[in-house]
Amino acid sequence: xxxxxxxxxxxxxxxxxxxxxxxxxxxxxxxxxxxxxxxxxxxxxxxxxxxxxxxxxxxxxxxxxxxxxxxxxxxxxxxxxxxxxxxxxxxxxxxxxxxxxxxxxxxxxxxxxxxxxxxxxxxxxxxxxxxxxxxxxxxxxxxxxxxxxxxxxxxxxxxxxxxxxxxxxxxxxxxxxxxxxxxxxxxxxxxxxxxxxxxxxxxxxxxxxxxxxxxxxxxxxxxxxxxxxxxxxxxxxxxxxxxxxxxxxxxxxxxxxxxxxxxxxxxxxxxxxxxxxxxxxxxxxxxxxxxxxxxxxxxxxxxxxxxxxxxxxxxxxxxxxxxxxxxxxxxxxxxxxxxxxxxxxxxxxxxxxxxxxxxxxxxxxxxxxxxxxxxxxxxxxxxxxxxxxxxxxxxxxxxxxxxxxxxxxxxxxxxxxxxxxxxxxxxxxxxxxxxxxxxxxxxxxxxxxxxxxxxxxxxxxxxxxxxxxxxxxxxxxxxxxxxxxxxxxxxxxxxxxxxxxxxxxxxxxxxxxxxxxxxxxxxxxxxxxxxxxxxxxxx
Numbered sequence: 001x002x003x004x005x006x007x008x009x010x011x012x013x014x015x016x017x018x019x020x021x022x023x024x025x026x027x028x029x030x031x032x033x034x035x036x037x038x039x040x041x042x043x044x045x046x047x048x049x050x051x052x053x054x055x056x057x058x059x060x061x062x063x064x065x066x067x068x069x070x071x072x073x074x075x076x077x078x079x080x081x082x083x084x085x086x087x088x089x090x091x092x093x094x095x096x097x098x099x100x101x102x103x104x105x106x107x108x109x110x111x112x113x114x115x116x117x118x119x120x121x122x123x124x125x126x127x128x129x130x131x132x133x134x135x136x137x138x139x140x141x142x143x144x145x146x147x148x149x150x151x152x153x154x155x156x157x158x159x160x161x162x163x164x165x166x167x168x169x170x171x172x173x174x175x176x177x178x179x180x181x182x183x184x185x186x187x188x189x190x191x192x193x194x195x196x197x198x199x200x201x202x203x204x205x206x207x208x209x210x211x212x213x214x215x216x217x218x219x220x221x222x223x224x225x226x227x228x229x230x231x232x233x234x235x236x237x238x239x240x241x242x243x244x245x246x247x248x249x250x251x252x253x254x255x256x257x258x259x260x261x262x263x264x265x266x267x268x269x270x271x272x273x274x275x276x277x278x279x280x281x282x283x284x285x286x287x288x289x290x291x292x293x294x295x296x297x298x299x300x301x302x303x304x305x306x307x308x309x310x311x312x313x314x315x316x317x318x319x320x321x322x323x324x325x326x327x328x329x330x331x332x333x334x335x336x337x338x339x340x341x342x343x344x345x346x347x348x349x350x351x352x353x354x355x356x357x358x359x360x361x362x363x364x365x366x367x368x369x370x371x372x373x374x375x376x377x378x379x380x381x382x383x384x385x386x387x388x389x390x391x392x393x394x395x396x397x398x399x400x401x402x403x404x405x406x407x408x409x410x411x412x413x414x415x416x417x418x419x420x421x422x423x424x425x426x427x428x429x430x431x432x433x434x435x436x437x438x439x440x441x442x443x444x445x446x447x448x449x450x451x452x453x454x455x456x457x458x459x460x461x462x463x464x465x466x467x468x469x470x471x472x473x474x475x476x477x478x479x480x481x482x483x484x485x486x487x488x489x490x491x492x493x494x495x496x497x498x499x500x501x502x503x504x505x506x507x508x509x510x511x512x513x514x515x516x517x518x519x520x521x522x523x524x525x526x527x528x529x530x531x532x533x534x535x536x537x538x539x
Contacts, residue, residue, distance in 0.1 A: 096264030100424035117409035216336035222312030346398035
C-alpha cells in the first residue's frame, strides 16, 4: 500500500508491467470471464491494434506552452482527442490512473451496458471513496453510499434504498410539500428581481441552489430550512458554505479524476482542497441530518406516529438501517443541489431562448393550473407530456455530464475490436447528442422529438418519429441499468413542479448571450450571470 504524507493508506496504483485486462481485474476483484470463441469475436481485430494515445505527447499537449490542448476545457479536449484519435482509442494509465478505452461510437454504448453484470463497476469518484474509506473511515465504517462503491457493498446499499427512492408512489407523496417550496421560490424571485428591468441579479444561481437544497430537504428530512425566506438565519449561512464546498469539490475533483496527477502517491495541493471540501460537505449535511434524527427520536418518545404519506426518506430508512439512512440522507443533500441546479438552468435557458416553445408549454400548464395558486395533483401531473419533453430536450442540448464509464464483466467486441473482460471503458455521447446523424436538426431545441405521435399537435411540421434518435443508448441522462441514478424520480419531480410553477407565473426571457453558459467539471456548472427577466403574467 502506498502512503500519503499524513501516513494514511492510499489506493493501490497499477504496476506498469500489468496488462490492461489484468490490472483492471485485479483492481475490481472481478472474476475472469470464460474466453469467447464465437464468430463475432474471432472475426474482430485484436485489442493491440486499437489506436493508442502516446501519454508523453498527450501531457506535453496539455501542459507545455503552445500545447494543442493546453487552454482547452475538458469538453473541448475530449472532442479534440476524438478528432485526433478516432471514435475508439486506448489511453494508458499514468501516475496511478487506470488505463481505459474511450468510445464515442453509439453502437458500442449498448454493448458496454449489456456487459456490466449484476453489480456494475462504474469507475470514478476515487477521491470521494478515499475520503470515506480512509480519511473519515471512523464515521462511515464501511457504509459509504452508492456513489463511490462497487460490488456487494454497493448492491447491499442499493437493495435497502431502492424501495424507498425508486418507486413512483413513494415520490408522489411529497407533491404538497415541494409545491410549498416552489411557491416560496416564486415569491423570492419577485423580491430580488430589479423593479425596473425585472431581471434577476447576477448571483441568481445562489437562489436556484437554495431552491434545490430546500426541495431535496423536504423529501430527505421532511424539513424546510427556510433558505428562501430568512436570509439571516444560521441555516442560510451554513447553506452558503455548503454551496461553496460543493463547487470546490466538483471543480477540484475533476482535476484529480481527469488529469494526470500524482495524488495517489502523495498529498497534492489539489487533493488537500478536495478533502477540505468533502470535510465541509460532510459536517454540514451531517448536522442537518442529525437534527432531523433527533427530532424524530423526540417525536417517538412522545408517542407521535405519522402516516407513511408524511414520512421523510430518512424516517423510512431509519426503520431499516440507521447508518444507511444517515449516509443516504447526507448524499441526497450533497448530490441534489448542483446537479439539479445545472439541469434546471439549462432548461430555463432553452425556454427563455425559444419563446414559442415556452408559450406552447404554458398552454399545457394552464390546463392543470388554471389559477396561479392552483395545486398540483397526481392525476393532473400525468397530463404533462410537453413539459417532460422540454426537460428531456434541454438535457440533450446541455448535458449535465461528459459521459459514463463501466468495467466490462465479459469479453466484448467494440467498434470491430476484441476488448477483454475487466477493461475500463468510458462512454462519451457528447458529439452524438449534437449530431444530426442521431438527432435530426440537432442544433435546434425541439421538444417535439420526445413526444409520441398521439401526443403531437396535428399541425406540427416536425413529426416526432423523424426527430427522435434511432439509438436509445445515445441519450441516457440518468444512466442505465442497476446503477441508474437512485434520485432520478425525485429530480424529475423537482424539475416538473418547479418549472410548471414558474412558467405559470412568469414570462421568462434571457436577453444575453448563452455562449459558454456552462463550465465543465465533474458536472457542467453554470458559468454566466443568470440574469433572467421574470415578467408577471396578467392572470
